[in-house]
Amino acid sequence: MAMRFEHEFTVPVPIEQAWAVLLDVERVAPCLPGATLDIFEGDEFTGRMKVKVGPIVVTYKGSARFEDVDKDAYSLTIQASGKEARGSGTASATVKARMKASDGATTVTVETTFNVTGRPAQFGRGVMAEVGGKLIDKFAANLAELLSEPMVEPVPAPAAVASHEEERHLSAVPPVPEPEARPAGTIRTSRTPEEEALDLLEIAGQPLLKRLAPVAGALAALLVIAWVIRRLMR
Amino acid sequence: MIPAQFDYVRPDSLDEACRALASDEDAKVLAGGQSLLPLLRLRLAYPSTLVDVGRLAELKGVHDRGDHVFIGAMATHDEVVHSGVVRADCPLVALAAATVADPAIRHRGTFGGSLAHADPAGDLPAVVLALDGVFVARSERGEREIPAAEFFVDYLESALDAGEILVGVKIPKLGAGWGFHYEKFHRTAQAWAIVGVAAAVRRSNGSIAEARIGLTNMGPTPLRARAAETALEGVELGDQVRQACEEAAAGASPPADLHAQPDYRRHLAKVLTHRAIRTAAGAP
Numbered sequence: 001m002a003m004r005f006e007h008e009f010t011v012p013v014p015i016e017q018a019w020a021v022l023l024d025v026e027r028v029a030p031c032l033p034g035a036t037l038d039i040f041e042g043d044e045f046t047g048r049m050k051v052k053v054g055p056i057v058v059t060y061k062g063s064a065r066f067e068d069v070d071k072d073a074y075s076l077t078i079q080a081s082g083k084e085a086r087g088s089g090t091a092s093a094t095v096k097a098r099m100k101a102s103d104g105a106t107t108v109t110v111e112t113t114f115n116v117t118g119r120p121a122q123f124g125r126g127v128m129a130e131v132g133g134k135l136i137d138k139f140a141a142n143l144a145e146l147l148s149e150p151m152v153e154p155v156p157a158p159a160a161v162a163s164h165e166e167e168r169h170l171s172a173v174p175p176v177p178e179p180e181a182r183p184a185g186t187i188r189t190s191r192t193p194e195e196e197a198l199d200l201l202e203i204a205g206q207p208l209l210k211r212l213a214p215v216a217g218a219l220a221a222l223l224v225i226a227w228v229i230r231r232l233m234r
Numbered sequence: 235m236i237p238a239q240f241d242y243v244r245p246d247s248l249d250e251a252c253r254a255l256a257s258d259e260d261a262k263v264l265a266g267g268q269s270l271l272p273l274l275r276l277r278l279a280y281p282s283t284l285v286d287v288g289r290l291a292e293l294k295g296v297h298d299r300g301d302h303v304f305i306g307a308m309a310t311h312d313e314v315v316h317s318g319v320v321r322a323d324c325p326l327v328a329l330a331a332a333t334v335a336d337p338a339i340r341h342r343g344t345f346g347g348s349l350a351h352a353d354p355a356g357d358l359p360a361v362v363l364a365l366d367g368v369f370v371a372r373s374e375r376g377e378r379e380i381p382a383a384e385f386f387v388d389y390l391e392s393a394l395d396a397g398e399i400l401v402g403v404k405i406p407k408l409g410a411g412w413g414f415h416y417e418k419f420h421r422t423a424q425a426w427a428i429v430g431v432a433a434a435v436r437r438s439n440g441s442i443a444e445a446r447i448g449l450t451n452m453g454p455t456p457l458r459a460r461a462a463e464t465a466l467e468g469v470e471l472g473d474q475v476r477q478a479c480e481e482a483a484a485g486a487s488p489p490a491d492l493h494a495q496p497d498y499r500r501h502l503a504k505v506l507t508h509r510a511i512r513t514a515a516g517a518p
Contacts, residue, residue, distance in 0.1 A: 053389060053390055053391075054351070054352065054389070054390025054391055055262060055269075055270060055273050055278075055279040055281070055351075055390070056273060056278045056279055056390070057278075057279060057280055058278070086238075086277065086280070087277070119276075119278070220235075
């Protein structure tokens with residue numbers, strides 16, 4: 001189930017500056033609601049992505065990397081793919097970002113396609129499109145805000161707060177062995193509050209339940225039949 | 235089909251329950267379990283602790299409180315349907331609760347649980363919204379009241395904080411002269427509403443003096459059909475009502491699923507609003 005989204009926005013900073021920020025994955029990653037960066041090495045980074053809708057929680061673990069980084073054309077592609085932390089489903093995304101200078105400001109075009117398999121995909125197309133759409137909308141909005149802000153050196157104070165938030169986030173997912181590489185997120189300069197990141201709204205539990213209830217019923221029936229057959233075979 | 239491991243507590247007092255909920259950010263309140271347990275069994279939800287509120291006296295029963303009816307969060311749908319107070323003073327709630335799922339679920343499922351779940355396809359959210367109910371929530375920090383218009387935030391998201399427990403809902407008594415109806419469109423008796431319309435109408439001299447309309451499953455939250463409410467003001471029963479009900483889906487962004495596309499849901503909203511208003515107004 002593939003979905004495609006396009007966003008365009010203009011930020012009031014020169015293109016060189018916006019481009020530098022876009023390449024800074026530690027600042028860009030938190031723009032995606034629910035995303036946490038674990039390791040960042042070279043062009044590759046690994047992390048987690050938590051989608052929470054009411055009582056429903058799906059966590060993906062995966063990696064992403066920069067591709068086709070073209071400094072002259074100010075365009076790049078991010079390829080990401082992940083696997084459900086507690087299931088067999090997968091999610092993958094391709095994000096193509098292009099920048100164009102326009103009179104001291106920068107016009108950014110973000111084109112995202114993503115694909116989901118497994119249980120969450122069974123939520124139904126309409127729902128995933130809506131969830132995905134919300135996620136990407138939020139990402140684009142956060143990115144626009146991040147790119148617009150004047151260049152500042154990260155100060156230690158927010159770093160402390162960020163690492164505290166990090167702990168809280170980690171407690172919600174299975175503990176991961178501490179990687180040798182320094183944990184990212186300590187330079188979380190995006191103002192995206194963790195709260196907001198965790199509470200990505202909007203997915204269908206209801207169509208899901210409607211859809212899965214018969215499946216559950218069928219499974220139960222099968223189990224009963226299997227049990228009866230086993231009894232009879234004795 | 236077996237839930238992931240979780241801790242289970244069943245406090246005897248509301249304060250204790252608030253403490254249990256506050257002490258674990260991944261804790262979840264368990265009321266009747268008719269929505270939460272399927273999610274657990276399907277392994278779509280992984281709360282670390284379930285706080286069972288089944289023993290809390292403050293959450294139980296239906297009470298006549300003068301100008302409003304207080305429906306405890308743990309009152310089952312069946313209790314609500316058969317409550318004399320509800321039937322007399324806010325019959326719309328009983329009408330809608332009677333359409334919730336099937337008898338087994340109505341005996342286990344609770345009024346507060348289905349509202350706190352904030353499913354826009356649930357029947358009760360639109361009803362409480364139409365009646366301007368007030369939600370009473372308790373946490374360690376104390377009690378607060380949340381008007382229905384602010385309670386439903388987004389899909390499956392209510393205004394309740396992580397540490398808050400829904401105690402009950404105050405449904406204002408509308409007084410004499412009002413008629414009510416809940417019109418639900420679904421394929422099978424126990425299914426969720428494809429679209430539902432909760433209507434309350436005050437008649438005077440053969441025309442509609444005031445109308446309140448709540449829409450089920452027409453967006454990520456239950457909605458008020460404000461445009462139709464305004465259009466219905468002062469309208470005489472007859473063809474003009476149908477015309478006013480054409481506004482029912484204004485501003486709604488209904489979902490698309492296996493059952494219906496958004497344009498079909500918009501159409502349904504208009505037709506069902508017309509039916510609900512006519513019935514509520516006592517039109518022949």
